[in-house]
Amino acid sequence: MTKTGLKKRVIPIILIDNYQVVATRNFGDYRVFGNLEQTIEIFNRRNVDEIIILDISCSKNNSTLDNKILKMMSKNTLMPFSYGGGIKSLNDIENCLTNGCDKVVINNSIKKNNEFLSKATQEFGKQAITVSVDYFRDKKNYFVYDHSSSKKTNINLYDYLKIINKIGCGEVVISSIDNDGYLNGYDLGPLKKIRKIVDFPIITNGGCGNPKHMEKAFKIGSDACGAGSIFYYTKFSYKDIKNHLKKNKIKVR
Numbered sequence: 691m692t693k694t695g696l697k698k699r700v701i702p703i704i705l706i707d708n709y710q711v712v713a714t715r716n717f718g719d720y721r722v723f724g725n726l727e728q729t730i731e732i733f734n735r736r737n738v739d740e741i742i743i744l745d746i747s748c749s750k751n752n753s754t755l756d757n758k759i760l761k762m763m764s765k766n767t768l769m770p771f772s773y774g775g776g777i778k779s780l781n782d783i784e785n786c787l788t789n790g791c792d793k794v795v796i797n798n799s800i801k802k803n804n805e806f807l808s809k810a811t812q813e814f815g816k817q818a819i820t821v822s823v824d825y826f827r828d829k830k831n832y833f834v835y836d837h838s839s840s841k842k843t844n845i846n847l848y849d850y851l852k853i854i855n856k857i858g859c860g861e862v863v864i865s866s867i868d869n870d871g872y873l874n875g876y877d878l879g880p881l882k883k884i885r886k887i888v889d890f891p892i893i894t895n896g897g898c899g900n901p902k903h904m905e906k907a908f909k910i911g912s913d914a915c916g917a918g919s920i921f922y923y924t925k926f927s928y929k930d931i932k933n934h935l936k937k938n939k940i941k942v943r
Contacts, residue, residue, distance in 0.1 A: 745775025
């Protein structure tokens, strides 16, 4: 598949656990960063282009969509935002979109039944649906990780993405459990092959610690870079990152 001609995007990904913003390592070792409303206000002031909010407590507890968070986001968020967590039905997607979400992020419900993705895109349009795929590395192979049960699966990452591509969606977030939270850079090993498999935008996620990591991902074929810990634990601001990318001839939004 060919690369898209859209400008590259830098997307803060905010993880929520019991209304607290957290940073993780290997999708565990939860470290509380702060309050959700305060964190949103910080990103508002930094003129962030867009954000992704993922309520990871929904997956861990197998709970339903949290309307309280949706209403708070709709009230306080100035930039476009996507939301994921507890999305189990078309009604949940409609609820998200009605409460101000630009896109809805779905992960576990698609692994259980990929027909759910087909129904979602038919009902709301592909542009409204973002698929989240978590994966781990096993020697030279890559497999899908089930974050809801904190277990590795035997589902081949590339085969799974071929299924997603056949159905279609607005974009896909590809998150490496191995690199998550270590600030040592993205796992770029599978990116070239993923770029050939899918014909919608790819958001690379997991491990970013400085702007050079994003630069590498963009040059290989990522359409957007997601990140969390870099905004909490390093000196780099959103503006610093975009300035670095522009200086290195990366066309960013």
